[in-house]
Amino acid sequence: AIKTWKDVEDCYRELVNDKDYETIVIDPLGNFMDFLLKDVGGAEGMSLPKWGQAITKFKDFVRAWTQAGKNIIFIAHDTWTPDDGSQLRTVQLPGKELPSVFLNMMDVIGYYQVEANGDRQLLLQPTTKIKAGTRFKCFPPSRYLSKLLSPPIAKPPSIRPFIYDS
Numbered sequence: 001a002i003k004t005w006k007d008v009e010d011c012y013r014e015l016v017n018d019k020d021y022e023t024i025v026i027d028p029l030g031n032f033m034d035f036l037l038k039d040v041g042g043a044e045g046m047s048l049p050k051w052g053q054a055i056t057k058f059k060d061f062v063r064a065w066t067q068a069g070k071n072i073i074f075i076a077h078d079t080w081t082p083d084d085g086s087q088l089r090t091v092q093l094p095g096k097e098l099p100s101v102f103l104n105m106m107d108v109i110g111y112y113q114v115e116a117n118g119d120r121q122l123l124l125q126p127t128t129k130i131k132a133g134t135r136f137k138c139f140p141p142s143r144y145l146s147k148l149l150s151p152p153i154a155k156p157p158s159i160r161p162f163i164y165d166s
Helices: 005-014 029-044 046-067 098-107
Strands: 022-026 072-075 077-081 086-091 110-112 121-122
Touching: 005 029, 005 046, 029 046, 046 072, 046 098, 086 098
Parallel strands: 022 072
Antiparallel strands: 077 086, 110 121
16 A cells, blocks of 8 residues: 555556556545655644645656656646636645646646536546646647446556555
C-alpha cells in the first residue's frame, strides 16, 4: 500500500524501466498530492518557500515519467471555484498556484461524467465555466466524445495495483 511520498518514489523506481507498463495512472490525485505536501512540509507544515519546493518536485515527477517514455494519467476530483462573479469548474488541488501549474503541465484536461440516461461524456473543450482543453489537434471538435467512451473496454490493459491508504 502507498502511504507516503517515499512509497511513491519506490513505485517510480520499480516501474520506470518496466517495459510491460506504458501508462501510469494516479488515482486519486488528491491523495498523491497529500503525500507530496506532507513530505515537503514536514512537521512544520507548508510555507511559501515550501510551496515552491512542492511545485518543483511535482514538475520533476511528471517530467521523469514522460522522459522515461511513459504516459501518465491523473484522475482528480473537480471543484467549482469563484471566477469574476461566476463559478469555474477546475481540478481540486490545494494552494493558489498548484492548480494552475498542474493544468499547464497536462496535455489533455477533461471532465468525465455519466448522464442520467447512462451516456458517458468526456468534456474536453473549454468554456467560460469549464477549465478543459487539449494540446492535440486530433480530437474531434465536438464538446462530447461519448462515442469513444462506450462501450466500456472489453479487455482492460495490464494493471499493477498500488493501493493508496486514505
